[in-house]
Amino acid sequence: MQFKLTVFHKFCSLNFRLVQSLALAFVCFISSVSAQESQVLETFTLVQSGNTVVASLTIKGGASCNGVTLERRLKGDLQYETAGIIQGVCGGSEFAEHYSIIDDSPNFSNINLYRLILGSTGKSLDLSINVIRLLDEYTIFPQPAIGEVFIKFDNPNNEAVTLKVYDSQGRKIKESRGLTNDLVFIDSSGLSSGLFVFQIEFSSSKLLSGRFIKS
16 A cells, blocks of 8 residues: 555656646746747847947848837846937838848947847847957957967858967967857967967968967
């Protein structure tokens, strides 16, 4: 009798936990769906281009909205500010239509959150991007290096690049191929102290080069 009661209690406990999990999953699903209020938006992406942020969006075929506003806030803030506007009717044809809005004044060295207000059709989810000010063609940090060295450069089209690192004698000591974003890193933990040179080669033959110091 004790054995049957124990089995029964375990069975009830497992089913209760299963019901709890399903209920939680259902609540999470409903929350994620309701956060996307606009039904006309097909895609929304962000990319840093130089010292600006380009927001690209696609309006679904057959859908339209009366103007689009790009809003920005800092992570942790509740108040949004206007970063850019497209006036007039967007979309409206039977084909998907693409638009871009450029934010010339992002908050540097901070995580910027952006959203789209699509007329009366609602708004998008927030997208985040960490915007780093490019002092020249690239920015390298930290300097001098202790562990990882990060190099931020302009690559708005996500062009494939190759990163090469040379020591002070001109010997190649590191190489990474097929990188496709605008932020690469060098693990300097195994390097001796001194001056090093890096090169970033683009598939279009563009070349960036610079130096960093390992302490």
